Amino acid sequence: MxxxxxxxxxxxxxxxxxxxxxxWQLSGLFLNPILIxxxxxxxxELVDLGRxxxxxxxxxxxxxxxxxxxxxxxxxxxxxxxLMGRYTIVARVLFPYVNFFNATPLVVIIPLVIIWVxxxxxxxxxxxxxxxxxxxxxxxxxxxxxxxxxxxxxGVAFGLGERDVLRKISLPAATPFILAGVRISAGLAxxxxxxxxxxxxxxxxxFLLVSFGNSFETAKLLAVVIVTSLLGVLNVTILKAVQSRWxxxxxxxxxxxx
Amino acid sequence: MLEARGIxxxxxxxxSEVVALQDVDLSVQGxxxxxxxxxxxxxxxxxxxxxxxxxxxxxxxxxxxxxxxTGVSREMAFVFQDINLLPWxxxxxxxxxxxxxRGIAKDERRQRALETLRLVGLETVATRPPYTLSGGxxxxxxxxxxxxxxxxxxLMDEPFVHLDNFTRETLQIELAxxxxxLGLTIIFxxxxxxEAIFLSDRIALFRSSPGRITEVATVGLRHPRWEFNVRAxxxxxxxxxxxxxxxxxxxxxLV
Numbered sequence: 001m002x003x004x005x006x007x008x009x010x011x012x013x014x015x016x017x018x019x020x021x022x023x024w025q026l027s028g029l030f031l032n033p034i035l036i037x038x039x040x041x042x043x044x045e046l047v048d049l050g051r052x053x054x055x056x057x058x059x060x061x062x063x064x065x066x067x068x069x070x071x072x073x074x075x076x077x078x079x080x081x082x083l084m085g086r087y088t089i090v091a092r093v094l095f096p097y098v099n100f101f102n103a104t105p106l107v108v109i110i111p112l113v114i115i116w117v118x119x120x121x122x123x124x125x126x127x128x129x130x131x132x133x134x135x136x137x138x139x140x141x142x143x144x145x146x147x148x149x150x151x152x153x154x155g156v157a158f159g160l161g162e163r164d165v166l167r168k169i170s171l172p173a174a175t176p177f178i179l180a181g182v183r184i185s186a187g188l189a190x191x192x193x194x195x196x197x198x199x200x201x202x203x204x205x206x207f208l209l210v211s212f213g214n215s216f217e218t219a220k221l222l223a224v225v226i227v228t229s230l231l232g233v234l235n236v237t238i239l240k241a242v243q244s245r246w247x248x249x250x251x252x253x254x255x256x257x258x
Numbered sequence: 259m260l261e262a263r264g265i266x267x268x269x270x271x272x273x274s275e276v277v278a279l280q281d282v283d284l285s286v287q288g289x290x291x292x293x294x295x296x297x298x299x300x301x302x303x304x305x306x307x308x309x310x311x312x313x314x315x316x317x318x319x320x321x322x323x324x325x326x327x328t329g330v331s332r333e334m335a336f337v338f339q340d341i342n343l344l345p346w347x348x349x350x351x352x353x354x355x356x357x358x359x360r361g362i363a364k365d366e367r368r369q370r371a372l373e374t375l376r377l378v379g380l381e382t383v384a385t386r387p388p389y390t391l392s393g394g395x396x397x398x399x400x401x402x403x404x405x406x407x408x409x410x411x412x413l414m415d416e417p418f419v420h421l422d423n424f425t426r427e428t429l430q431i432e433l434a435x436x437x438x439x440l441g442l443t444i445i446f447x448x449x450x451x452x453e454a455i456f457l458s459d460r461i462a463l464f465r466s467s468p469g470r471i472t473e474v475a476t477v478g479l480r481h482p483r484w485e486f487n488v489r490a491x492x493x494x495x496x497x498x499x500x501x502x503x504x505x506x507x508x509x510x511x512l513v
Contacts, residue, residue, distance in 0.1 A: 150342035157312055157336040158407070159359030168358070172346040249345040249387055 037219040046223040054208070055227060061203040062193055062231075065121065069128025070189040074182060077133045081140025081181075085174070086166065091141065102134035106192075110199050124196040124204075131192035136181035143177025144170050176250050179243055186235050194228065205231075259288040259443065260309070260411060265318035267304055267469075277468035278304050282318070284462055284471060286445060288410070291437055293446045293454035293461045296505060301469025302447045303339075306413050309445065310336050322411075332360070335404035337414040341396050343388035349399050350375060350384035356407040374406040375399075377436065394425035401433070411443045418453070430456055431484045438482065451501050455479075456488050463504050473504055 021039050028038035049055040084091040084098075110127065117123040147170045155165040197206025205228055212221040243250060267279040279301040286292050294302040307313035309320055311330040320327045322334075335356065343352050353371040362370070375381045378398040388396055397417055404412055418426045434457055437444055448454050454461045455477055463473045479494060488494050 148342070150338060150340050151344060153312060153336075153338065154342045154344065154355065156330060157310060157338075158356035158403070159330060159332060160355070161359075164358070168355070169344070172344070175346070247346070249389065 034216050034218050037222055041219040042222045042226070045217075045219040046226065049220065049223055055224070058203065058205045058208050058224075059227065059231075061121075062197065062205045065124045065128055065196070065204065066189050066193040069125045069192065070132045070186065072125075073129045073132030073189070074136050074185060076129075077136035077181070077185070078140050078178060081137045081178075082144055082166070082171070084137070084141035085144025086170070091145075098134060098137060101130075102138055106131050107195055110196065113196075114200055119200045119202075123200050124193070127196040127200075128189055128192040131188045132185040135184035135188065136178065139177045139181025139184070140174065143174030143181075146177070147173040175247055179239070179247065179250070183236075183239055186239060187232070190228070190232055190235065259286060259323060260445075261285040261321040262305065262309060263319050263321060265305060265308055265315050265320070267301065267308065267313070268316045279308075279315075280468035280470050282469070282471055284474070286411075286443060288443055289441055290460065291444045291446065291458045293448055293458040294464060295448060295451060295454045295461050295501065296464025296469075297466055297507075297510075298449065299469075300464040300466035302464050303415050304469070306336075306415050306445060306447050310334050310413050312336065331411075332407075333409055334411040334413055335407050335409035337397075337400050337404050337412065337417045339416040339419060341400040341417075343396055343399055343403075345387065345389050347388070348385050349380065349388055349391070352388055352399060353403045353406050356403060360407065371402075371406055374402045377405065378402045378432070392425075393421050394429060397421065397429065398432075401436075405436070405440070409442075411445065414444060414446045416447050416449070419448070419450075426453070433457065434482065434484060451498055452489060454501075455494050455497055456483055461501065463501060465505070475501060475504075 024036070025039050027036065028041070033041065046055075080094070084094055106127070109130070113123050113127050113130075117126060151169050151173050152165065155169040160168060193204070194206040194209070197204035198210050199206075201207045205224055208224045209221060209228075212218075212224060262282055262284040265279055265282040266277070269276045269278055282301075282305060284292070284305075294305065296302050304313060308315045311320075311327060322331060343349075344355070347355070350368065350371045353374055354367045357367040357370060372381055372384060375384055378401055380395060380398055380402065383391060383395065388399060391399065397420075400417065418429050421429065430453060433444075436442070437457075444457075446454070446457060458477050461475045461477060462471050463475065464470065465472050475497065477494075477497065479488060479491060
């Protein structure tokens with residue numbers, strides 16, 4: 001990569017961002033602000049929502065649902081995935097159902113979830129759990145099933161028992177698969193959180209989106225959209241940091257040409 | 259000391275059967291270096307895995323010090339062709355794995371692993387991830403991992419095949435030195451005739467379809483062999499010709 005390339009890599013996206021924001025601002029001169037508002041109005045609303053505490057309250061409620069629902073989803077998903085990967089009998093029994101739920105757009109079960117537990121925090125937790133469960137489960141099972149034969153040979157040849165082979169060989173060897181599943185699940189967790197708040201709640205970012213939308217407060221609505229996007233970016237950043245801090249070998253092996 | 263008696267191995271794929279090994283006998287004395295040489299697919303790796311207990315035999319028995327073996331033997335250690343170092347463990351943690359399998363306490367494990375790494379000249383890279391090492395260093399770690407459990411027998415499956423010529427010759431000499439120093443018994447799979455002559459006391463020649471041993475040749479050159487030019491030695495040249503004839507390498511040339 002030449003110096004000009006590197007410069008273009010930074011300058012062009014920045015230029016694009018500036019032009020788009022400028023065009024958006026200029027559009028406010030002749031468009032009804034209800035349609036798309038303006039960057040300055042959105043920024044002002046964002047500051048305002050921060051000052052009066054509304055956004056923090058919503059963010060707190062949303063994060064609580066997302067983090068707890070996802071934590072339970074990932075734990076159960078990885079646990080069941082290990083069982084499915086390890087025991088053919090478990091895989092044979094569960095696989096059709098897991099695939100069925102993974103293929104279903106789970107928004108369709110929201111009415112059912114409301115029937116079960118009403119319009120409550122538990123309902124939203126349950127929904128986030130249900131939406132995050134399947135990708136990590138399927139990926140974990142695939143990871144455990146596809147462990148390099150050579151690694152397993154090492155475990156057996158050097159006298160590890162069956163449980164140690166699982167703990168010290170199969171599980172770590174499956175982490176690239178598992179983390180890929182976690183990435184998908186984390187993306188779905190945000191969607192699950194927002195959707196469940198839009199449908200079954202009077203709190204959270206999703207509820208703010210719906211209520212600002214219903215009252216045509218477009219600048220406020222877009223301020224909440226920006227916060228939600230930042231949450232998604234934060235999610236990805238945390239996962240990347242986790243991988244490079246605790247699993248540096250995943251990139252390293254690929255780079256070293258094993 | 260170690261004896262393979264009437265070992266056979268048959269793989270079944272659908273209705274057809276492939277005989278990988280047919281009635282193989284091999285006996286190895288304590289402290290001996292024996293190479294298994296033959297064309298690809300002749301079953302030499304399979305025999306090595308059967309000796310270690312990694313692959314079950316279809317028939318026959320492995321006798322170690324008069325006792326038939328079942329399962330993976332604790333007296334033997336395996337060095338893999340693909341090395342298979344675990345990338346999520348550091349070099350020293352990789353060397354420790356066999357000691358974990360034997361339930362040795364953490365401090366002693368680390369100490370023994372470091373001592374073994376010193377033996378192969380790698381104590382300075384103990385904390386590095388294995389994939390940052392060169393191929394030759396990685397296979398030294400593979401050898402250290404096997405030596406750490408203090409085995410009586412070292413089973414080596416084409417350990418130097420992926421290395422460049424210079425590194426391979428260096429590691430051959432290092433292995434010959436370790437073998438003498440530690441009084442090991444080594445069974446070594448290779449398809450490199452020169453490598454087999456340089457290292458071995460005896461060489462078992464394999465033929466394929468079905469895999470079998472057709473001859474066990476005695477090398478008869480004095481040790482240590484890094485002190486003279488083995489390749490130019492008249493007896494080595496003669497043996498090399500004999501082995502190439504016996505393996506019918508030239509008959510299988512098609513063009």
